[in-house]
Amino acid sequence: MTVESTAARKPRRSAGTKSAASASTTGTKSTASRSAGAAAKKSPGATGGEPELIQLLTPEGERVKDATYDPYVADITPEDLRGLYRDMVLSRRFDAEATSLQRQGELGLWASMLGQEAAQIGSGRATRDDDYVFPTYREHGVAWCRGVDPTNLLGMFRGVNNGGWDPNGNNFHLYTIVIGSQTLHATGYAMGIAKDGADSAVIAYFGDGASSQGDVLEAFNFGAVYNAPVVFFCQNNQWAISEPTERQMRVPLYQRAQGFGFPGVRVDGNDVLACLAVTKWALERARSGEGPTLVEAYTYRMGAHTTSDDPTKYRADEEREAWEAKDPILRLRAYLEAANHADEAFFAELETESEALGKRVREVVRAMPDPDKFAIFENVYADGHALVDEERAQFAAYQASFADAGEGK
Amino acid sequence: MATEKMALAKAINESLRTALDTDPKVLIMGEDVGKLGGVFRVTDGLQKDFGEERVIDTPLAESGIVGTAIGLALRGYRPVVEIQFDGFVFPAYDQIVTQLAKMHARALGKIKLPVVIRIPYGGGIGAVEHHSESPEALFAHVAGLKVVSPSNADDAYWMMQQAIQSDDPVIFFEPKRRYWDKAEVNKDAIPGPLHKARVAREGSDLTLVAYGPMVKVCLEAAAAAQEEGKSIEVLDLRSMSPIDFDSIQASVEKTRRLVVVHEAPVFLGTGAEIAARITERCFYHLEAPVLRVGGYHAPYPPARLEDEYLPGLDRVLDAVDRSLAY
Structure with missing residues (x-):
């Protein structure tokens, strides 16, 4: 079995041919040149053969x-x-x-x-x-x-x-x-x-x-x-x-x-x-x-x-x-x-x-309910963190400042 | 009997040894940490005594080191990772910031990431490019990470013990130019909290806040100022995340003047955050604006220029004078 059954996948360009050309120009990698050459013959989209x-x-x-x-x-x-x-x-x-x-x-x-x-x-x-x-x-x-x-x-x-x-x-x-x-x-x-x-x-x-x-x-x-x-x-x-x-x-x-x-x-x-x-x-x-x-x-x-x-x-x-x-x-x-x-x-x-x-x-x-507002500060650290505690308290105070204005939402 | 004089690097080595000895889940990972004992010999002899399964020489790939350490932590291990030099941590920055820091929260607390990342940092050793940086603010800025740096051997021993025991990821910055400084280490002492600052020298006219390699410079500056009749308090911050603002506040309410010193660039650095917070907390106590001494907004310079870039005794004293002149 081969992957060529993927008829849908038309190669967008002739990659194999291109790399064959560059490999032969440099002439340094015989394997690259060989496989690319094979690919160019059989399937222009792949460089490694079928x-x-x-x-x-x-x-x-x-x-x-x-x-x-x-x-x-x-x-x-x-x-x-x-x-x-x-x-x-x-x-x-x-x-x-x-x-x-x-x-x-x-x-x-x-x-x-x-x-x-x-x-x-x-x-x-x-x-x-x-x-x-x-x-x-x-x-x-x-x-x-x-x-x-x-x-x-x-x-x-x-x-x-x-x-x-x-x-x-x-x-x-x-x-x-x-x-x-x-x-x-x-x-x-x-x-x-x-x-x-x-x-x-x-x-x-x-x-x-x-x-x-x-x-x-x-x-x-x-x-x-x-x-x-x-x-x-x-x-x-x-x-x-x-x-x-x-x-x-x-x-x-x-x-x-x-x-x-x-x-x-x-x-x-x-x-x-x-x-x-x-x-x-x-x-x-x-x-x-x-x-x-x-x-x-x-x-x-x-x-x-x-x-x-x-x-x-x-x-x-x-x-x-x-x-x-x-x-x-x-x-x-x-x-x-x-x-x-x-x-x-x-x-x-x-x-x-x-x-x-x-x-x-x-x-x-x-x-699925929206999370509690204070979830922002949950589990940031496993062992706690002074800054997170401080900011949570500030956030709580800020939220509480709306309490008098009729319970927010 | 309880105390022993040793170099800071040796204190970390002893601390790692203690951890390997007492907790079979502790692992050491990094480049050259095995036979060589690390380029600074901080892990010297550990592989010989604990084996290749626990003191692991890794492929040369920082993201891979931290990424696999995360996987090992998920399996129940407590990896202590070495990044060879400060400037080499960035290939792992994505894994640290995107994965390590956030995973506990993403799992709503159901998994823990007890990973320690050791980073020798800072300049002053005449090194080539990328070997002298102080990137601590880049980590302290990230929620989910804790960031600490010891200034002396005793702290190095105990802070490493506490970092390894922490269930949170800890970035452990080691002041590489102080690796060979010796001090008494008391292995029987009961240490204070990891993230609490320490008064390194008491004073009444001005507070110097520093951490890691700069504590020594600040102590020297305080001694020099003493000769001129100025009483300087030096606070060794020890932790850049969280920062012990309460201790800074207490000191500033006493001295009314604050200068923050670090090797890292001043711009958006640890000192900037301290200045902002202390201004908020101590506005009516301050007699002068909070001043900062640190690196410039320029790449770390070639070694022949590093003495100009790094805060030295004179630059610290200059800031002290400017603050006192207000």
């Missing part, structure tokens, strides 16, 4: 064999498969509800995960309870797998807190907005696991844009140097807001692992079964002391970057249509139906459940 794409379910829902990764899903039951389907449907429903709530003014912003359900549910379901997850701000599906109440994710987008859930409650760290920072936290946490002699593992989520950040590359390096039990799970959704992947890198993303001394693989990010298998493999490597793995889940951000974004300014509808044909939910449904693993009653019941979830999310969000 990357392998791990796939267990085709877009049409056909199960394909893979000797390496089949063992990681060999014991999967029809019930498990229905579970994966349910997770994807419900997390998509939640995501859509959140987008609607933003449109209704209930949320200030929402970062949709639409299209990335397979990457998130497959990888999320590969983790064990004692593993630790470091998400970006778009891992709503992973949060779902970890058992985080989805309505907890909405607090920061509504503006009532800046995170707010207990990361240790589900071993799911707070959303991290500054791009890539969390990969270092994940690596440090994994170093701690190794020091403790535990066999847990850590998974760090990030995106194609984040792969340009120094912190991500430092995380790769620290992970490799200390052989930390961490899986670097990159959802390459093709777009960093308006910038395509060729603005971020000149080699297929997963190949960057090689330079750090650990394996990198590219998996069909819209194939939940393949994402599950590959992540299980990578987590097992981590547990058994084999160090980090880079998993590039090749997927597509079907929606906007956030509700504030307008993708029509930088990408064409045909691209999205091409990816819709590879929808992660549709292909698993096709497989379930063809294999008689799910009947109409299952799908109908799920539809009911989905509607109930949407209703609950709506109700919880609308009832």
Whole structure:
């Protein structure tokens, strides 16, 4: 299987040709010249030739064999498969509800995960309870797998807190907005696991844009140097807001692992079964002391970057249509139906459940109160701070000065 | 028996040793902190005695060091990170300001970040560029961080103990030109609060506030002024976040004059905040405006010019005279 099935992604310019030219001019790097030359022949968009794409379910829902990764899903039951389907449907429903709530003014912003359900549910379901997850701000599906109440994710987008859930409650760290920072936290946490002699593992989520950040590359390096039990799970959704992947890198993303001394693989990010298998493999490597793995889940951000974004300014509808044909939910449904693993009653019941979830999310969000004014001063420090105490008292006095004027609001 | 004379660097070394000894969760991390014992030998011998798992030589990447220290803290460790020199902290500034400082609040208090970041700082050692800076105000400005600096070996020992025990991130500025100054260290004493200022010399005519490397200069200035019949009180601030304004206020209500001294640039520095707050608190006590002595709004100069840039005895006394002349 190859990634060229991404028919939608027309290279914007002939990067391979250009780098081949510059490499031959300098004549210093024969490997660069060689690979760039190969790329120029086969695929002008990539400099590393045709990357392998791990796939267990085709877009049409056909199960394909893979000797390496089949063992990681060999014991999967029809019930498990229905579970994966349910997770994807419900997390998509939640995501859509959140987008609607933003449109209704209930949320200030929402970062949709639409299209990335397979990457998130497959990888999320590969983790064990004692593993630790470091998400970006778009891992709503992973949060779902970890058992985080989805309505907890909405607090920061509504503006009532800046995170707010207990990361240790589900071993799911707070959303991290500054791009890539969390990969270092994940690596440090994994170093701690190794020091403790535990066999847990850590998974760090990030995106194609984040792969340009120094912190991500430092995380790769620290992970490799200390052989930390961490899986670097990159959802390459093709777009960093308006910038395509060729603005971020000149080699297929997963190949960057090689330079750090650990394996990198590219998996069909819209194939939940393949994402599950590959992540299980990578987590097992981590547990058994084999160090980090880079998993590039090749997927597509079907929606906007956030509700504030307008993708029509930088990408064409045909691209999205091409990816819709590879929808992660549709292909698993096709497989379930063809294999008689799910009947109409299952799908109908799920539809009911989905509607109930949407209703609950709506109700919880609308009832979410504004925080107490004094929350500004809460938890700035664990051990307290004289200035914070002083300013809290000043703020209280100021607030109290309105008491006589009829109780403010 | 309880006290022992040692250099400031050695006092920090002993303090780290005590911490490693008493708390298995304490880790030392940084560039060259292992076999070499750090470029200033502050961690000398610690890796030999506690092993590579606890005294960790890291890749040469400051953001990576602090970022992974955050992860280790989330796992329950108490990392003590060394940044080799003041001017090298900025690759880690994002992790410190954006992640370390805010994470406790973002989690509504449900996680703690007991990370100490040691930074040898300040000039006066004839170093090359980026090795002599005083960036403390850039950290004190950030809510969520605590910022301290000892001026002597005894404080260095105890303040490091307290910083490591703190559940908040602490930026620990070490006055590198005082690393070799010796003083009595009493390891059996019960230390005062970490963020409380200390009266280093009592006086009645004017208060000098300083911290870290400038305390010694101010004590020398006070001794020189004494010969001219002026009684100068010297307050060793010790903590730049939080600042012990109560102690400054108490001193100023007595002396009615205040000069703040630091190596860092005066503009928007620690002294500016102290001047503003003390003006507010002591307006009717002050006989003169609060004056500041410090670095200029210019890059730290080449070593041959640093004596012109750094506040020395004469510049401090000049400010004392100007204040007393009001």
